[in-house]
Amino acid sequence: MFTTRPEILGTFGAVTSTHWLASAAGMAVLEKGGNAFDAAVATGFVLQIVEPHLNGPAGEVPILIYNASEDRVRVICGQGTAPGAATIQAYRDQGLSLIPGTGLLAAVVPGAFDAWLTMLRDHGTMELADVLEPAIYYAETGHPMLARVSQSIETVSAMFREDWPTSAATWLPNGEVPKPGALFRNERLAATYKRLVREAQGPTRESRIQAARDQFYKGFVAEAIDRFCRTNEVMDVSGRRHRGLLSGQDMAGWKATYEDPLTYEYRNYTVCKTGPWGQGPVFLQQIALLKGFDLDSMDPNGPDFIHTVIECMKLAFADREAYYGDPDFVKVPVETLLSDAYNDERRKLVGDTASLELRPGRIPGFEAQADRAVPSVAGHAGSDSGAGAGEPTMAHLSEQRGERRGDTCHIDVIDRWGNMVSATPSGGWLQSSPIIPELGFALTSRAQMFWLEEGLPSSLAPGKRPRTTLTPSMALRDGKPYLAFGTPGGDQQDQWQPIFFLRHVHYGLNLQETIDQPLFHTDHFPGSFYPRASRPGSLSVEANLPASTIEELLRRGHNVEVMPEWSIGRLCAASREQGIIKAAATPRLMQAYAIGR
DSSP: OOOSSOOEEESSEEEEESSHHHHHHHHHHHHTTOOHHHHHHHHHHHHHHHOTTTBOTBSBEEEEEEETTTTEEEEEEEOOOOOTTOOHHHHHTTTOSSOOSSSSTTOOOOOHHHHHHHHHHHHOOSOHHHHHHHHHHHHHHOEEOOHHHHHHHHHHHHHHHHTOHHHHHHHSGGGSOOOTTOEEOOHHHHHHHHHHHHHOOSSSHHHHHHHHHHHHHTSHHHHHHHHHHHHOOEEOTTSSEEOOOOOHHHHHTOOOEEEOOEEEEETTEEEEEOOTTBSTHHHHHHHHHHTTSOGGGSOTTSHHHHHHHHHHHHHHHHHHHHHOSOTTTSOOOHHHHTOHHHHHHHHTTOOSSOOOSOOOOOOTTOHHHHHHHHHHHHTOOOOOOOTTOSOOTTHHHHGGGTOOOOOOOOEEEEETTOOEEEEOOBBOOTTTSOOBTTTTBOBOOGGGGSBSSTTSTTBOOTTOOOOBOOOOEEEEETTEEEEEEEOOOGGGHHHHHHHHHHHHHHHOOOHHHHHHSOOEEOOOSOOSSTTOOOOTTEEEEETTSOHHHHHHHHHTTOEEEEEOTTOSOOOEEEEEETTEEEEEEOOGGGOOEEEEO
16 A cells, blocks of 8 residues: 555654654654653654744643553643632633633643653653753754744734734744744743753752752742733733733642553553543543444445544544543543443444534433533534634644634654653644743643533633643553554544544554545534634545545535545554554654654
8 A cells, every 4th residue: 555654664763743853853862772751752842842833831741651661551641720810700700701712811830841851750761951952952053944833923923013022022033924944943942941951950860850840830930930920911812911810839839640541442452541631531432432333344434434433423522521521620420431331322323314413421410510511512603713712733724714723743752662652742832822031932721621611520620620632542452552642633633543543453554554544523512722613513524535435424414524635634653562663654734754763
């Protein structure tokens, strides 16, 4: 089968990510003797520099790790929490029914920095200075600007000039939008990271990493964030100016945490995902539904496969809206949602035609919660997101509908010792909020994922994690760690990933062959980002699907939107079995790259 790129094969190690420079930086760390955890940290920090429209230093990252010496998969939760002052009433008092998707009101505690440093401290082998060196180099001496970054800056340049002058000072050098391919520097951010390296003092490697972490969350970084939020009224997508609620106290009281993954057995695979503070379990719900269908007999690009998968997605994502939230605050009936009995009943709802309804399941003891969820989410079917609002995922598609969104990144790393990392960094992108001038980066806007209605599992509360869309994946095969994979894509992340997984498992396609297959997704359910829009019955497909497939999907009642070829999804994947390491990356958007030997 023809593929756009070779599937990378080797025995030493592999790095795959959504930008070739980041993958190269991670591979360089492996070549220097670092392990997968060292390499993933270096890759993650370079992505902040070269894909600033997709993630930033004040963003967040969930990470799945397999440490070969411990022989276990764990989750590092790098999702920060809502500020202590962030109550529903505080937003309602300002006349808001949704949390704005830009500006300071959407900021939560930055989680990525501590997640990366926690992994480096506990599982890595290298010093912070070593893994930060590539990011500092590209920020200080420059890197070629991606066309997508230039386009993203262009879409918000007027807002920068008029309302966010600190962002204009960084992203509009000499008052102009940087041209694609031009050398671009963020020397202020380089200085911030160099200072953190200087402050990383202590008698041991671990204490030095902790010292840098303390400077970020309790020292000069936290002080600058606190001061900026208190003293600046910033224009946001609501059309009004607001101060931020995030404080230095919020930052000082937070740290990244370890958790066990949620898992589901599918054939001889064990799929590992984050808990219901993210959307990760929706992947598991989909395969729990789909295991009752004869997918082996279906064409992976045929109407039966696509219809069946999409209808199961609709059911799983309806449950996400009704039941998912931070389990530190709400009870989430995960065992029921993944049980055979529940999914046997839900599977009966998959008919021969497309459903146009949002149909969460009804779980004993949770009926009132499901009843509240549907009218709440149905009441926000807007379409105008405003400049810089939402998540910038698949902006090249959403802009065709007059929307302006952004993206996320993804990283998979496997080393010669069998360690594995799957991470999906996002947030703090250049469109999200103004740059803090002393630091050279912007705050995240992840709080926009909370609801401002009481009684929903993802309703806003101080100290609560927003129900993030960020969702890396791992899979064991025959009980042994096998596959790390993921994609940017907001609500589409746990649509494209199950499609990838099912095609790989059922049809014997290698990693690159699987990634190169035409993709599809739905916006049937409410979006996770401002303005929380939905398009019931929608089905976006790439044009390189067979025409007969598209015609049959239309006949079955799907509201099919045909997108350009090679335009949906940004999957990366790496695997290891019997000492052979494999890696692949999507050709879509011409940025992602897999490197290995």
